[in-house]
Amino acid sequence: MRIGVIGAGAVGGAVAGLLARAGHDVEVTARGAHLDTIRASGLAITGVWGDSISRLRAAATLTRVNELVIVATKAHDAEQALRDNITYLRNVPVVIFQNGLDSLETAHRASPRSDAIGGLATFASSFLSPGNIHVTAAGPSYLGVAGDNDVPARYAAHILDAVMPTSVVANFRGAQWTKLVINQVNALPAITGYSVQSIVAHSLLRRVMTASMRETVRVALSNGIHFETLQGLSHRRLKNFARSPLWMSELLPRVMARRMGSTPNPGSTLQSIKRGQPSEVDALNGAVVRAATAKSQPAAVNALMVELVHSVESSGTFFSPDDVAIRYAALTRDR
Ligand SMILES: NC(=O)C1=CN([C@@H]2O[C@H](COP(=O)(O)OP(=O)(O)OC[C@H]3O[C@@H](n4cnc5c(N)ncnc54)[C@H](OP(=O)(O)O)[C@@H]3O)[C@@H](O)[C@H]2O)C=CC1
Ligand SMILES: CC(C)(CO)C(=O)C(=O)O
Incomplete structure (x- = not known):
């Protein structure tokens, strides 16, 4: 053909x-x-x-x-x-x-x-x-x-x-939102230069990734989205994920990283950054921020991801895990 x-x-x-x-x-x-x-x-x-x-x-x-x-x-x-x-x-x-x-x-x-x-x-x-x-x-x-x-x-x-x-x-719209939750694995590699698996292995960075995923689920739900099941991630499972204690929700990125195997996965956003090309962050975390704004809802973690990825794009310098942890801690302190 x-x-x-x-x-x-x-x-x-x-x-x-x-x-x-x-x-x-x-x-x-x-x-x-x-x-x-x-x-x-x-x-x-x-x-x-x-x-x-x-x-x-x-x-x-x-x-x-x-x-x-x-x-x-x-x-x-x-x-x-x-x-x-x-x-x-x-x-x-x-x-x-x-x-x-x-x-x-x-x-x-x-x-x-x-x-x-x-x-x-x-x-x-x-x-x-x-x-x-x-x-x-x-x-x-x-x-x-x-x-x-x-x-x-x-x-x-x-x-x-x-x-x-x-x-x-x-339900393709619901599938796109489930994938947007999965794509919360993309920003932190682009911010730090680490692979998805290394981010998930790092306790502080895993916490930030989990928080951005949970925020994405909440924004989708407040926009009336019914998640389509992708890779076993069903609507019910994602709803529970967003409601559970943060430490318990960290199981999801762990499962996702395990599924990616042992070959380091940079994710598509870090690959763009490494080639000096514009990243897709505005279409990923940026989409979550726009959907949250439409409902007068905060999406501080996703907004931080957008800001830090753009900063790496313009400076050419990655953030250390400690830098990211400090920026994330400031967000949670401000709430
Ligand atoms: N990589 C991954 O593991 C995954 C990626 N995705 C998604 O898939 C999509 C593609 O990502 P990915 O394959 O990683 O991206 P890449 O950057 O690797 O590939 C995109 C290709 O498109 C080319 N291109 C850009 N503009 C044009 C144009 N006007 N005409 C012809 N070719 C063009 C680019 O060329 P050039 O380099 O010259 O600009 C590049 O070769 C993204 O939305 C991504 O989020 C989804 C799942 C997994
Ligand atoms: C599936 C995944 C997370 C693979 O890395 C991806 O969609 C991406 O890198 O953009």
């Missing part, structure tokens, strides 16, 4: 490699040294889903009409990426793998004549170097749509599920 992947970075590159390995005719878009390497030596995928090198069509933009297109840029790049490829997106199902809450709106705005399908990946993938993607932890992906017609999502899930576990969820 002809499949196009726009933004063949950590997630898009992994998906493209898996699809090509299964025999699909895949073309990817990439830029700079990554594009040059894919053209010269292929796209190498390593890690928990096996190792392979795929020789693929690669260009700065799509070159043909595909039967399925996957978009996997960071949230702030998605609109431009869709517009750059609009010639080949009309009437094509487009899966937009993106964390945060905006994927479907962005796809509808930038490519209104495509069948937009939201994608949430729970596997973890690292862009090691141009042409080299390493999947550090396995995990299912979830697809969904905004309206009632989920036929395009089922079609895409059928193709993707043959190469990586993928299913369709009915």
